[in-house]
Amino acid sequence: MSFELVIAADWSAAATPTGRRPRKDAIWVCADRAGSRELRYFPTRAAALDWIGALLAEGQRTLLGFDFAMGFPPGFAAALTGEARALAVWDWLAVHVTDAADNANNRFELAQVINRRFPGTGPFWGRPAALDLPDLPATDRARAAHGMAERRQVEARARNAKPVWQLAYAGAVGSQTLLGMAALSRLRRAHPDLAVWPQETGFARPEARIVLAEIYPSLFDDNAQDHAIKDARQVMAASAALRAAPGEWWTAPAALPDAARIASEEGWILGVGPDGPLPVGRAPDDCFALPPGIDWTPVDAALATLREGTAPVTGVEVVPVERAAGRILAADAVARRANPPAANAAVDGWGFSHATLGPGPIPVAPGRAAAGQPHVDPVPPGRALRILTGAALPPGVDTVALQEDAVEAAGAVTLRAIPKPGANTRRAGEDLASGDVLLRQGAVLRPSDLALAIAGGLAALELRALLRVGVLSTGDEIVAPGGEGIADVNRPMLLAMLAGWGLAPVDLGRVRDDPAALAARLDAADVDALLTSGGASAGAEDHLSRLMRARGTVQHWRIAVKPGRPLMLGRWNGVPLFGLPGNPVAAFTCAALFARPALLRLAGADWSDPPRRRVPAGFAKRKKAGRREYLRARIRDGRAEIFASEGSGRVSGLSWAEGFVELPDAALEIAEGDAVDYIAFADLGIG
Incomplete structure (x- = not known):
């Protein structure tokens, strides 16, 4: 995902305006657009936030970085708010922090209030000598037995990073953190299309229109920047580094043993990895690498987003059991009688x-x-x-x-x-007893499941209403089947796949390469989810990707998968949208592997990953690193053989194949007889 705008902000907790004349230890913000850069000094936090808010309202895809801590060491959030989430602390501070337009604020008094919630003395320390705050110690040495760790995980890995507990004196970052978190909580409420990395996104590359991240400008060499004030040079260097940020910056901390908790509770500094600061501006090791600042989303990260972000959206209806095959249970099916009912x-x-x-x-x-x-x-x-x-x-x-x-x-x-x-x-009831749970909510019912329900005395079942999924083809070049030109292969194929998955396909037809017509067709679709094909890349006529950035919500765009990297995952008017590639093989692959589990989850089923079977390879292949690959394959004589061509336009390979060979993201060399993972089409609901 590329960022059209990158904003780096050096924050300040000053209690009064810092004056009209630019100075150090004040607020500096650099807005970096491709090809241009604007540096601003602000005497107050309110003025800086107003300017940043105006930039965010322009609608560009934006990466916004602030240089204060966006989380606390483990245990703090739960002790303060009852929730082990950094964002809960943000919201708590937004209620309790007073920060006026002239910079007057209550940070020291509030720190004392927080300290009183902890045993001993602390954890916050540092205050002007004139303030009479007995529960806010003036020095570090006066703290004792407060129970908090001194640093977050990331602060132990970033050189010279200061603990967040210090509120005053040289190098203090605690005051900026208290005031900054409160400000960011309000910023999040003002911009629903904003996502916080990694607190909301995990250690994955986020695809929201606005991405908010913690930065540490001291990581970047500012010698190439032309300005007398170091703070100004640092935000310029930071914005340049963020624009060129490689994908490793977003995902490297995922290797930590406790990554999910750290992301949610403590947060992280963008540009720091498990072993310390990461290289700046290093291009990904991939033959499909994009310009600096753009990267592919790993398959596992995209699937995790779908798994965690989808929940049933359909209603409930009662259906006679004999018509329930292929449908999804909305409630547990409980036996009304024993089976057998009598000996x-x-x-x-x-x-x-x-x-x-x-x-x-x-x-x-x-x-x-x-x-x-x-x-x-x-x-x-x-x-x-x-x-x-x-x-x-x-x-x-x-x-x-x-x-x-x-x-x-x-x-x-x-x-x-x-x-x-x-x-x-x-014996009576030796098979089933009255009151036994026969089938669990979320099950996709097979004929054998209907037999079980009937044996348990059930004549009808509570089922999810069928999920309505609209299928839309885009492009001037495609024509109806049988016409002269490029046949619309994808739409009939996808409609049939949806029907096979027990969903309710809705044919939305074809729309030409006209952004207004495309938007109107999507707006008019009365469906629970959308599958589109074509228009999701970055070409001149790829209107879907531009419309989604302007009006929709994009979670991921360009997945590190072959075939299918232009895959777009997002929402249009709140409706989940899967922007599939236009090439038939890529559309088929992405629908089967990404859309299917998410659509079934939206329809009320449990999330399920397809089973993989280890089989000997009946082929040899050398694979580069960077993308997960799915080869059209079938099993013959106990070995997996693959289709002769990997081209995404070779539709004949779909009919020839009976499954996929899945190759991992890393580079590898396969010789005949080596074990590979095979996914049968039957296990993807494709008969």
Whole structure:
């Protein structure tokens, strides 16, 4: 994702305006647009935030960096707010911080209030000597037993980074942090299309229109910047470094053992990795590398976004069980009766009470018991009753002898062998008991599941309403099937795939390369989700990508996957949108691997990753690093063979294939016989 605008801000906690004349230890902001740069000095925080707010309102894709801590060491957030999230601290401070337009603020008094929530003395320290704040120690040495770690994980890895607890004196960053977090909480509320990295995005490359991140300008060499004041040089250097930020900056901390908690609770400094500061402006090691500042989203990061950001959106309806195949359960299915409902015979034969048998032939009782034709009268002790498979055991019968083990003559039965007590019978409820949970909410119902529900006494089930998914093709060049030109392969293919997944496909037709017409068609779509094909790249006629940046919300754009890197994941008018590539093979692959699990989750099913099977390779291949690859494949003679061409336009390979061979992101060389991962189309719901 490229940023059209990069803003780097050097913050200040000054209690009065810093004057009209630019000076150090004040607020400096650099706005870096491709090809131009604007440096500003501000005497007050309010003026700086007004200017930044105006820039954000321009609608450009923006990376915004501030140079104060955006989180605290572990345990602080929970102790202060009850939630172990940095953003909960932001919101708490927004309520309690007073920060006037003339810079007057209550940071020291508020720090004392916070200290009183902790045992001992501290953790905050540092204040002007004139302030009478007994619970805010003036020196570090006066603190004791407050229970907080001194530094965040990232501060231990960034050279010379100061602890966030210090509020005053040289190098203090705590005051900027308290005032800054409160300001950022308000900024988030004003801009719903803003995402905070990594607190909201995890250690993945964020795709929101506005990305807010913590920066540390001291990481960057400012010697090339022309300005007398160091703070000004540093924000200029920071903005230049952020514009050229390689993808590793966003994802490197994900390797930390406790990465998810750190991201949410402590935050991180962009440009710092697990082992310290990362190289500046290093291009990704990928033959598909983009210009500086642009990178691909890893497949796992894109799937994680979909998995964590999707939830059921459909309503609930009651459907007769015989029409429920392929549908999604909206509530647990609970047995209303036992199965079998009564003890019954497992074979055709003769039933009797085992304990009452005497020696010799067994007299036969009148009548018989059959499935659906119960024998109501008790069977007298010492007598046998003719009984057929499935018949309820009448009173006085607890054992059944096989028909072939008995000889009937002169009104009596002679057994070749006496079976064990209870032989050839089924106990009531031995399969299911009344009240058993038969099927869990979110299950996609198979024919065998319907059998189970019926056996448990259910005539109808609570199901999710069918998810309506609109399919739209874009492009002047495509024509209807059978026409002269480039056939619209994708739309009929995608509509069929959706139907096979138990969803309700909605044909939105084709729209020409006209941004107004495309926007109107998307606006008019009465659907729960959208699949488009074409227009998601960066060409002159790729209007979808520009419309999504201007009016939609983009979570990820350009996934590190082959085929299919122009894949766009986002929302249009709040409706999930999957902007699939125009090439049929890429559209098929991205729909199967990215859209399918997310759409099924929106439809109410559980998230499911396709099973992978390790099989020997029937091919040899050398792969470069940078993208995950999916090769059209099939199994023959126990080995995976792959289609002769990897071209995304070779539709014949889709019909030829029966699955994918999945190759990991890293570089590797495969020889025939090496084990590879195989995903069958059948396991992707593609029959």
